[in-house]
Amino acid sequence: MDLTTTTLQVSIFIAIVFVHGLGSNPDTTWGPKGSNWISDFLPHDIPAALHKEIRVYFYNYDSYWKRDAVRTRLWWLGRGLLDGICSHIRRTEEALVLGSPDQAFTHVTKHTRGVVFLGTPHRGSSFSTYGSLAAQVLQPLGSNPLLLQEVAYDTPRLQDLHEEFERARGEQLHVVNFFEQRKTRLFKLWFWQWEEFCVREQSAIYSRVENIGLAVDHYGLNKFKSKDNESYKSVVRKLLSLIEPIAAQKQSQLYLVPVNTPGTYTERQKLSTEVADRLRVRHDNAIVPYALAIYGLGGTGKTQLALKYVEDHKDKYSPILWIDAKDKESVLSSYERCAGELQLQISPRQAQSTSLVDSPTVQAVLRWLEVRKKTEDAWLVVIDNADDFSSGIKRVLPRGDHGSIIITSQDSHARKLVGGGCEAVRVDTMERPEAQLLLLLHLQLDPDLATADVKHECDKVAEQLGYLALAIDLAGAYISNDDTDSAQALRRYLQRYTRHKDSLLRSEDFRGLLESEKTVWTVWDTTLEKIEALEAPEDSSSDLPARLLLHFLAQFRGAVVQDELFRLASPRVLDSRDALYDEPVALPSWLSKALAVKMEEWDNYCYERTRDRLIRYSLLQRTGGEWPGVLMHGLVQWRAKKYDEEQPWEKWHLMTVLAACTQLSGETARPQFRRELVAHIPAMEKMYLDELEIEEQKRVFVWHTVSTVYFSEGRWKDAEQLEVQVMETRKTKLGADHPHTLTSMGNLASTYRNQGRWDDAEKLDVQVMETSKTKLGADHPDTLTSMGNLASTYRNQGRWDDAEKLDVQVMETRKTKLGADHPHTLTSMANLAFTWKAQGQSAEAIVLLRHTSDILMGPSQSQYAREMGERPRQPPGNAGNYEKS
Structure with a gap:
């Protein structure tokens, strides 16, 4: 015995099982030799919409009775059919007869909806008498006459079997009897022929069922040579009349999803594949064997991704329930809808409850799912928008050995809702081709036919919106409403976005027309409310509010805000504040907590605690590498900067950045962070400083602090622009001969030297030296430094004699003044030695360098270095270049 399927291999839903007659050859039962109407014709006559609902099976068994026959009886053949159904046709097909006394097959009757008999002898056949006699004669060859004796006409056994069948048949079982209306030719000799009815009408039909006669003989009931055969058409029409109501009922009652995939849905193949793969991972110890949390930033398309999976796999589950979990009321309403669709009886008096877990409606649905048997359909429940765990959603998640759960949430901890194990998929922004396709769908353009110009403009729109699915969907709706050509409509949107970004992103013009009720302005509000709910009021003394930290981080210019920036800023932020304002701007308590210092180190507890909450809800993303930090999506940053705009956010931001710059310039441990830090420095334009109400004299601190970082990082032009402003301001406010003015002139000269602008550097160096001699004296340390810097400029100009004179004097x-072994003296000695070497006085240079080395390293170490052929180590400072101002 075997149970095989036709080529109509589709998802399991409705099974049609074809069973051949007693003594028939399975290979020729369903058509002339070499053909089979079930596989050749039937799939083409079943509507395409029903293909995924149907699977067709052949049940083949050994009932040959003439020779080498299997010693069996009808009861065992019937038992074999049930065994085949249960072992090969799983899920919906596995449930077929609920009236059978054998508990192993109690599910079979319940799910059998129709039986079509093609010339079946319910009362037996007179042909079996002739066959039985023949079988007895053939017994020496191994025939089995018992099979034929059991189907002899009007035997008590057949009558009992038919009565049992009628008693077991429920009202839902539709029975159709097709019977032959022509005799079958058994023998022909010349003009004489023998014809008989194989199964007479009175045996093939009975009352209270549908009986249909066909103008064919017995063989014509199941052997159809052509699709045009009227008997074939009659049988197919009847099959479809049984199938279509079942499919319609299944779809309408068990697919309880109140939302639909929009026409502009864009397939995200990588994510869809990952979702399907994760839902095949089994967790045996979990509340359900298959569970998945789809999480990510609001507006990235989590709900649509879950919905796409549901629609693609709706033939795999029954029922599919959708629970809106955005708040307690929505959860309860969803369960009430599901209970109604499942036709669960809930007393109105019982349905009143103040909590989800105590709701009789919720408990009824949960019980219904939990007691589902493995022999019944697998079920799927989608818990959508599960951002607020305080509603009690964890306690009302479905349980059961035959179920699956999908949770969508902005909370990355959503997988913890499912006890025992849950997979997770993170949804981020769209890929460029996906975003482009979404816009093209809104424009109703075929991607293969759209012009390169249109695609390019689509890419520009998507890039402006940071590839956020919600923002692109809303933009697509807006652009499609433009009656100009597509390329022009896209360009007009970009132009308006540049000029009216706030208005476009706040717009609710398409609310109710798209699947999402949210806009870019509102999509993250509820998320922040959930985070704030986590911040217990009784713990407010130690907490840093998430909303405030998010808005503060949104002020930073760099893509990533590194932890190192806060470490650097923490000990200097108060100094930075005092240097900027005569009447200090109040430093809010939350910022003091973010930049707290304990035991001379940054205490990052409050900062990290709040930061991690924002990461949990995907409003921030953690980055690793040498300088770990956080980043946020561009539109999250835009939205955050709109919060409480009256507060001096930019002042607090500048104080922090300048504090980090000051600390970094004084540290030697990790100077390589400068490259990261400069990305956060604002453009120091007059308008910007005016807006921050920084007085002109205080701006010197800003320019000097930032120019020092630029100088150290090698950004000479940026440093020069700020140093010029420092110098000019000090000249005006302090005078040209003030020590601070001279320092700023020396700094600017150093910047000129690094740019190779030797003449400009010389002019400043001469002014600084002469003024220092006059104001401070020729032997003042600052004067000597300026002389050393001028000598360095001369060396770079090739003016060796002038350089030598200054080097010797210094x-x-x-x-x-300082002694021969002072580091500054050694620096000047080394500078003179380099000048001599450049003049060709190598012997003198070597002697002086050896003398310097002996002082610095000690005579024995210096001698060892010379013997090993090594050059003596340079003394501190830029000995061969210039002296630091």
């Missing part, structure tokens, strides 16, 4: 004065 060296001799320092020897006298």
